[in-house]
Amino acid sequence: xxxxxxxxxxxxxxxxxxxxxxxxxxxxxxxxxxxxxxxxxxxxxxxxxxxxxxxxxxxxxxxxxxxxxxxxxxxxxxxxxxxxxxxxxxxxxxxxxxxxxxxxxxxxxxxxxxxxxxxxxxxxxxxxxxxxxxxxxxxxxxxxxxxxxxxxxxxxxxxxxxxxxxxxxxxxxxxxxxxxxxxxxxxxxxxxxxxxxxxxxxxxxxxxxxxxxxxxxxxxxxxxxxxxxxxxxxxxxxxxxxxxxxxxxxxxxxxxxxxxxxxx
Amino acid sequence: xxxxxxxxxxxxxxxxxxxxxxxxxxxxxxxxxxxxxxxxxxxxxxxxxxxxxxxxxxxxxxxxxxxxxxxxxxxxxxxxxxxxxxxxxxxxxxxxxxxxxxxxxxxxxxxxxxxxxxxxxxxxxxxxxxxxxxxxxxxxxxxxxxxxxxxxxxxxxxxxxxxxxxxxxxxxxxxxxxxxxxxxxxxxxxxxxxxxxxxxxxxxxxxxxxxxxxxxxxxxxxxxxxxxxxxxxxxxxxxxxxxxxxxxxxxxxxxxxxxxxxxx
DNA sequence: AGGTATTGTGATTAAGTGAGTGAACTGCCG
DNA sequence: CGGCAGTTCACTCACTTAATCACAATACCT
Numbered sequence: 001x002x003x004x005x006x007x008x009x010x011x012x013x014x015x016x017x018x019x020x021x022x023x024x025x026x027x028x029x030x031x032x033x034x035x036x037x038x039x040x041x042x043x044x045x046x047x048x049x050x051x052x053x054x055x056x057x058x059x060x061x062x063x064x065x066x067x068x069x070x071x072x073x074x075x076x077x078x079x080x081x082x083x084x085x086x087x088x089x090x091x092x093x094x095x096x097x098x099x100x101x102x103x104x105x106x107x108x109x110x111x112x113x114x115x116x117x118x119x120x121x122x123x124x125x126x127x128x129x130x131x132x133x134x135x136x137x138x139x140x141x142x143x144x145x146x147x148x149x150x151x152x153x154x155x156x157x158x159x160x161x162x163x164x165x166x167x168x169x170x171x172x173x174x175x176x177x178x179x180x181x182x183x184x185x186x187x188x189x190x191x192x193x194x195x196x197x198x199x200x201x202x203x204x205x206x207x208x209x210x211x212x213x214x215x216x217x218x219x220x221x222x223x224x225x226x227x228x229x230x231x232x233x234x235x236x237x238x239x240x241x242x243x244x245x246x247x248x249x250x251x252x253x254x255x256x257x258x259x260x261x262x263x264x
Numbered sequence: 265x266x267x268x269x270x271x272x273x274x275x276x277x278x279x280x281x282x283x284x285x286x287x288x289x290x291x292x293x294x295x296x297x298x299x300x301x302x303x304x305x306x307x308x309x310x311x312x313x314x315x316x317x318x319x320x321x322x323x324x325x326x327x328x329x330x331x332x333x334x335x336x337x338x339x340x341x342x343x344x345x346x347x348x349x350x351x352x353x354x355x356x357x358x359x360x361x362x363x364x365x366x367x368x369x370x371x372x373x374x375x376x377x378x379x380x381x382x383x384x385x386x387x388x389x390x391x392x393x394x395x396x397x398x399x400x401x402x403x404x405x406x407x408x409x410x411x412x413x414x415x416x417x418x419x420x421x422x423x424x425x426x427x428x429x430x431x432x433x434x435x436x437x438x439x440x441x442x443x444x445x446x447x448x449x450x451x452x453x454x455x456x457x458x459x460x461x462x463x464x465x466x467x468x469x470x471x472x473x474x475x476x477x478x479x480x481x482x483x484x485x486x487x488x489x490x491x492x493x494x495x496x497x498x499x500x501x502x503x504x505x506x507x508x509x510x511x512x513x514x515x516x517x518x519x520x521x522x523x524x525x526x527x528x
Numbered sequence: 529a530g531g532t533a534t535t536g537t538g539a540t541t542a543a544g545t546g547a548g549t550g551a552a553c554t555g556c557c558g
Numbered sequence: 559c560g561g562c563a564g565t566t567c568a569c570t571c572a573c574t575t576a577a578t579c580a581c582a583a584t585a586c587c588t
Contacts, residue, residue, distance in 0.1 A: 006372065013368035016361050019285065023575070035372045041535075051577060056536065066392035069385035069503075074585065075535055079385055082377070083369040085399055087362055094358045097280050098351055104277035105347040108270065108299045121333035121343055128330035135349055239333075287546070315548060320565065339564055
């Protein structure tokens with residue numbers, strides 16, 4: 001049929017389409033039609049690895065979703081919409097979904113999302129931790145203290161820091177490489193740097209975060225599933241909120257001590 | 265548990281979450297956690313209509329997706345991320361998906377998406393027809409002639425007309441109500457209006473579109489599933505492309521005649 | 529007009545997934 | 559040590575979906 005690189009494109013396309021809610025056959029049919037531009041059930045069946053008699057159902061599914069048009073001839077011919085249109089199409093559908101969802105959830109959310117908590121919450125996966133960090137930072141009213149491994153300082157986090165800095169929240173960051181500090185100076189000019197006192201380098205460095213001295217998060221990098229070589233890919237974090245929260249109390253003490261020492 | 269309006273919010277939220285790929289239990293659990301803010305498997309089971317012993321699996325699924333955090337106490341407690349974060353979360357996931365998809369499709373798309381076609385393609389569903397109309401309009405190099413039932417002139421279509429008008433494509437629109445014409449004059453000042461000669465009102469009015477005199481589309485509104493009263497909700501359209509395409513030839517003749525008559 | 533190949537529809541079976549249930553294990557309390 | 563709540567695990571049932579087959583409809587060819 002086609003070469004190897006093309007096959008890879010095929011399978012990723014099919015995978016995404018399935019994730020977006022299409023059946024296997026429909027996904028394969030659509031991909032086939034994109035490369036064929038236009039074709040009969042026979043044509044599709046040959047390149048898509050879909051039983052010919054099922055191409056009709058798959059194409060119906062696609063037509064109902066607005067992804068293919070049908071030529072009412074004999075044999076019937078199918079035509080896939082352009083990739084740009086496909087993108088727009090799913091974008092729209094998705095917007096619908098998320099809007100409906102957040103609307104409904106907002107109506108349900110209990111008003112009392114308390115900031116006072118007793119225990120600590122655990123979070124795993126680097127992306128999820130980053131999300132929680134952004135969450136916490138964005139609730140800041142007064143102060144953010146953040147100490148992080150450099151490779152974990154993603155664009156999204158810098159952005160959220162910059163945003164709250166703009167509305168008057170003071171930012172305190174542990175010192176990092178010259179390169180990173182230059183970059184931060186660009187994006188968050190008001191940030192204050194402080195010297196990290198303890199040796200951070202011999203641990204699988206993660207992050208330490210304190211927001212308004214009442215919400216804190218700490219994370220470490222761990223080897224994903226004990227593989228060799230031990231590449232620290234996964235991250236696990238714990239966080240807590242509230243002035244009396246044990247994690248908050250501990251981190252607040254640590255940071256306060258560090259910041260005070262720095263000032264001397 | 266809760267009143268009727270709240271139950272509706274619940275079910276739509278669950279529906280959307282399932283559509284976004286969560287299992288039924290996971291969706292119900294998440295919704296329960298959003299209204300509880302925080303709770304044990306017991307709590308969730310009571311309000312979510314999920315067997316208590318399955319809450320753990322559902323919560324695991326949610327944790328893997330980054331939608332809930334876990335407190336490692338006994339009993340375990342679960343906490344749902346905020347609605348805003350939920351929105352951002354799915355947005356990100358979705359962006360990923362669509363980007364990967366369109367990338368893959370672009371690599372597959374055959375270069376020769378010919379503009380010369382023989383037959384006519386059929387499209388159903390109002391939204392899908394609108395999408396195809398936008399598609400066709402956006403390919404215009406020279407001229408767009410468009411005649412439409414007023415209620416089908418959605419914002420998206422006006423927008424696409426405005427876009428191509430800005431790049432020098434001449435727009436010709438059939439006359440409509442004063443109100444609509446005023447609106448159009450705002451958004452597409454360069455559009456020229458022409459008088460519709462035949463009586464459009466006694467038919468279930470749809471659309472007639474011609475782009476660059478080589479791509480045309482015509483649609484009518486039809487009663488969805490022969491219901492009473494016959495409300496025209498659904499739309500079906502046919503379109504074709506290429507100078508020799510029969511549909512194009514016919515519509516071109518019709519439009520040309522109309523436009524010429526108008527000029528006198 | 530009749531026969532043949534191809535196209536389209538529907539029925540049927542098999543396999544996999546997910547919902548729902550209950551039993552067993554764990555740790556925590558008196 | 560026994561009871562109890564919390565958690566995990568194994569299993570059944572139902573439903574969806576993939577896959578195959580048989581047959582009807584249609585076009586095409588001679």
